[in-house]
Amino acid sequence: xxxxxxxxxxxxxxxxxxxxxxxxxxxxxxxxxxxxxxxxxxxxxxxxxxxxxxxxxxxxxxxxxxxxxxxxxxxxxxxxxxxxxxxxxxxxxxxxxxxxxxxxxxxxxxxxxxxxxxxxxxxxxxxxxxxxxxxxxxxxxxxxxxxxxxxxxxxxxxxxxxxxxxxxxxxxxxxxxxxxxxxxxxxxxxxxxxxxxxxxxxxxxxxxxxxxxxxxxxxxxxxxxxxxxxxxxxxxxxxxxxxxxxxxxxxxxxxxxxxxxxxxxxxxxxxxxxxxxxxxxxxxxxxxxxxxxxxxxxxxxxxxxxxxxxxxxxxxxxxxxxxxxxxxxxxxxxxxxxxxxxxxxxxxxxxxxxxxxxxxxxxxxxxxxxxxxxxxxxxxxxxxxxxxxxxxxxxxxxxxxxxxxxxxxxxxxxxxxxxxxxxxxxxxxxxxxxxxxxxxxxxxxxxxxxxxxxxxxxxxxxxxxxxxxxxxxxxxxxxxxxxxxxxxxxxxxxxxxxxxxxxxxxxxxxxxxxxxxxxxxxxxxxxxxxxxxxxxxxxxxxxxxxxxxxxxxxxxxxxxxxxxxxxxxxxxxxxxxxxxxxxxxxxxxxxxxxxxxxxxxxxxxxxxxxxxxxxxxxxxxxxxxxxxxxxxxxxxxxxxxxxxxxxxxxxxxxxxxxxxxxxxxxxxxxxxxxxxxxxxxxxxx
Numbered sequence: 165x166x167x168x169x170x171x172x173x174x175x176x177x178x179x180x181x182x183x184x185x186x187x188x189x190x191x192x193x194x195x196x197x198x199x200x201x202x203x204x205x206x207x208x209x210x211x212x213x214x215x216x217x218x219x220x221x222x223x224x225x226x227x228x229x230x231x232x233x234x235x236x237x238x239x240x241x242x243x244x245x246x247x248x249x250x251x252x253x254x255x256x257x258x259x260x261x262x263x264x265x266x267x268x269x270x271x272x273x274x275x276x277x278x279x280x281x282x283x284x285x286x287x288x289x290x291x292x293x294x295x296x297x298x299x300x301x302x303x304x305x306x307x308x309x310x311x312x313x314x315x316x317x318x319x320x321x322x323x324x325x326x327x328x329x330x331x332x333x334x335x336x337x338x339x340x341x342x343x344x345x346x347x348x349x350x351x352x353x354x355x356x357x358x359x360x361x362x363x364x365x366x367x368x369x370x371x372x373x374x375x376x377x378x379x380x381x382x383x384x385x386x387x388x389x390x391x392x393x394x395x396x397x398x399x400x401x402x403x404x405x406x407x408x409x410x411x412x413x414x415x416x417x418x419x420x421x422x423x424x425x426x427x428x429x430x431x432x433x434x435x436x437x438x439x440x441x442x443x444x445x446x447x448x449x450x451x452x453x454x455x456x457x458x459x460x461x462x463x464x465x466x467x468x469x470x471x472x473x474x475x476x477x478x479x480x481x482x483x484x485x486x487x488x489x490x491x492x493x494x495x496x497x498x499x500x501x502x503x504x505x506x507x508x509x510x511x512x513x514x515x516x517x518x519x520x521x522x523x524x525x526x527x528x529x530x531x532x533x534x535x536x537x538x539x540x541x542x543x544x545x546x547x548x549x550x551x552x553x554x555x556x557x558x559x560x561x562x563x564x565x566x567x568x569x570x571x572x573x574x575x576x577x578x579x580x581x582x583x584x585x586x587x588x589x590x591x592x593x594x595x596x597x598x599x600x601x602x603x604x605x606x607x608x609x610x611x612x613x614x615x616x617x618x619x620x621x622x623x624x625x626x627x628x629x630x631x632x633x634x635x636x637x638x639x640x641x642x643x644x645x646x647x648x649x650x651x652x653x654x655x656x657x658x659x660x661x662x663x664x665x666x667x668x669x670x671x672x673x674x675x676x677x678x679x680x681x682x683x684x685x686x687x688x689x690x691x692x693x694x695x696x697x698x699x700x701x702x703x704x705x706x707x708x709x710x711x712x713x714x715x716x717x718x719x720x721x722x723x724x725x726x727x728x729x730x731x732x733x734x735x736x737x738x739x740x741x742x743x744x745x746x747x748x749x750x751x752x753x754x755x756x757x758x759x760x761x762x763x764x765x766x767x768x769x770x771x772x773x774x775x776x777x778x779x780x781x782x783x784x785x786x787x788x789x790x791x792x793x794x795x796x797x798x799x800x801x802x803x804x805x806x807x808x809x810x811x812x813x814x815x816x817x818x819x820x821x822x823x824x825x826x827x828x829x830x831x832x833x834x835x836x837x838x839x840x841x842x843x844x845x846x847x848x849x
Contacts, residue, residue, distance in 0.1 A: 166227075167207060168196040173221040174214030182208075194224075217253035224248055273331060312396035313805050314381050317403055319701070322378030324407065325371050329687075330772075332366035333765050335359050344758035346746040353742040357424035358444070360740065362414065364427030365450075367682070368544070369457050370410060375690055376551045377403075377464055380492050383697060384468060386796035387486045389477025389814065391806035394470040394839075402463035405456055412453030416446020423450035426740065428541070431524035431533050435516035451514045458507045465496040474837045477795065479814030483575070486794040487568060490575050491554025494582045498543045498550070501586065506540030509533050531596055538589035545681065546585045550578055552689030553620060556642045559692050560624055562792045563639040564631025570623045577623075580616035588613060591660045595669045603662045610660035617653060621646070636790070637711030641692035644719045648684025652677055655730065670740075673733025679726045691718075691771070698775075699789045703801040704782030710774040718767040725760035728753045 170193045171177045179188035179195055182204065188195040195209070213221065225247040288304055289296045311317060339359045342351040351359065385393055393399050416422040421444040425434040429451070436442030472493050476485070512523040513533065522528040561568040568574060590598065590606035598606075624646060633639070655677040658664045668674060691714075698706050733739075737750045744750050788797035795812055796803075 166197040168194065168226045169209065170194040170224040171211070171221065172224075174216065174219045175221050176212040178210040178212075180208035180210055213251075213253070219253050221251045222248070223251070310400075312392075312400045314385050314393045314396065314399065315701075315803060315805065315807070317396075317400055318378045318380070318382030320378075320403055321374045321381055324403070325374030325376075325378060328366050328410070329371035329375065330768065332363050332371050333768065335363040335366065337762055337765050339363070340758040340761045342743070343741075344755050346744050346748065346751045346754075348743055351742070354424065354444075356742045357426075357740075358416075358422040361423050361426050361450075365413060365423075365454075368427060368548075369454070370406070370413070372548050372682070372686055372690075373457075373461070374406060376548055376686075379488075379555065379690075379693055379697070380464075380468060380551065382701065383796055384489055384492050385471060385475070386700075386799065386803060386807055387489050387794045388472065388475065388480050389795045389808055389812045390471055390475035391808055391811075393467045394475060395467050398463050399467050402460045402467075405460040405463070409453040409456035409460065412449045412456065415449035415453075416444055421445045423447045425450070428537060429454075429510075429513060429533075430537075431513060431516065431528075431530040434513060435523075435525045435528075435530075437517035448514070448517050451510060451517065455507065455510050455514065458503055458510065461499055461503060465499055468492055468496045469500075470839060477808075477812050477814060479816070480795070483572060484814065484816060486554075487557040487571070487574055487578075488551070488554035491551045491557075491578060494578050495547050495550045498582050498585060499547045502540040502543040502547075505536045506544075509536030509540075512536075531593070534593055534596065535589070538592045539586070542589045542592065543582075543585045546581055548686050549681070550581060552645070552686045553578060555689045555693040555696070556624065556645050558792070558794070559638050559642040559696050560627050561631075562696075562790050563634050563636065563642070564627050565634065565791065566627065566631040567793070568623065569626035569630060570619075573619055574623050577616035577619040581613060584609060584613050584616070588660075591665070594660075594662050594665045600662075607660040607662060611657065614653065614657065621650060636695070637706070637708055637715060638692045638695035638790075640712070640715045640719075641688050641695065644715065645685060645688040645692065648680055648688060648723070652680030652684050655680060668733060670738050671733040672729045672737045672739050675739050676726055676729035676733060679729070683722060683726070688719075691715075694771070694775075696790065697796075698778065699785045700796060700801050700803070702779055702782065703784060704778055705785055705789060706774050706778040706782060710770055710777075714767060714770040714774065717770070718764060721760045721763040721767060725757050725764055728757050732757075 168191065169177065172193065177194060181187050188207070189198045227245045285301055288301050308316060308320065339351060339356055342348050342356055381393070381399065385391070414422065423444060423446050425443050425447055434443055434447065437445065437447045472489060512521070515521040516524055524530045524533050557568055557574065588606060588610040590602060591610045594603050594606070658668060695706055695711055732750050732753050735749060737744065785801055787799065787801055795814060798812060799807060
């Protein structure tokens, strides 16, 4: 058939000779066929673009085979096929430059931090406009940046964690927008991978753990009658290390090269930084930031262990400590046992990516990292969940106006969770080729965790049953915790069954279970703790009406967002997927999930406003607005510095006998007392 090609807009159009050396005939503005090319069905051309990169080249192409397209033109002759094609230069139609989505996100976060700083300066200015100066503002800010007081460090931990809780939530909402519609292009695949990598890491390591550390720092010394933590300077150092870790973890955002190895960091992909097909360059800094977080946890943990062993007031025996203090002690011991394996794995990963070692690649064993990671990773779940248990125990006992039911069994249950939690990590690897014998062993040990957890659930229910419940916002969030955490625990019983795990392992059922445990268990308990201890920190109550709206909207939208994830998981939707086909059947549920996730995220603004408003305008309270029994309610609100001018003595109304330190307690305390004495002597010198 014949052809003709007309070029406008610039450039040079040439005919490529066919196998016989025949070329097209030049015509005005282009090329056309000749008799030698009239029997061809394909033709080749070469076009050289113009030097002007703002030009737009337009091609008008006619082609005809026998009978054309089967239609006739006005004269009754064959109708030629026609194609119009525009090829713009790289700078054609210039418009405003568009930044990468991650760049825009982190710029917004940076602006938010700047606004916080400016807002703090404005508040300081309004207090005394006549004497305002940068020097005076720095004098106001410096004590917070250099403090070693456990209460101020605790507030810094909480504010840091709460800020990154909002950042992590924003990341989640962005990729939920991506998944709201099938075949969506709101985010590229690379952006999506970076978003959910940073979301998981931020929520666990930069949000949940620092917020819990904030409660630990502020409340634990008050509950045991201590003036401060054993090593105040080390405590402050631990906080500033996690501040330094955050920029490393988010490195690469502004260049579009943020880490994309997920929060579990599985090799060999994560070990191939700098190689073709490997992760983004920001991965190395990301891994270094994770290592810093391990150092911070180590420094912080030694404080809580030493303080609990050596600085308890008279009367605060092992079986008279508040359950929150017990939960902190067990949590820190779990962290200390599990953290070395994780840090070793992280440094091996870093060495593979920097100095060319082969721990996990090129003959190394990538499954080794999974064992090291999950030996830490599963106890890490309990490291953050067990303190949540302690918060809920304090709130429910106070709200029910009675002591916790089965105190000793609650302690033993938490210890049991801490022990059994170290022999269940293999259920995360049931699909990795593990032998049937080991699969069976890990299945049994994983199911065994339900026993001490069930003890705690029934003890909480018995506490409510035998008490006179007062419904406050902190009570509602703890009751919500009971529901959602129980549902998350029940869904978790599917995974140790190897046959079911084969189907569910890489599906959205896992996402649903994890978020029911993490948000429904940890975050709901933290919300409860915020409303419960806010009067102790500020001397003012939070607004109960705003708190009620926060609970109603947050609790309902949370369940509406995450419960359907079980369904899409059973339907076969894989996790960590950038998009899905329009005919997959996932679209309607994903749209509902994304809608309610956005509502849940927006509901947190109610909490933010409630905190900001209540700091200045909340109802003033005394020492003990809720009727709590532990020692933190014996000091003023907010507490003085040091927290106790005179060491208090705790008495048990059910046991009027005088308190005496046992020989075992004295023997256990001895090495910690020696360490504390040496440290204080060195600090004084």
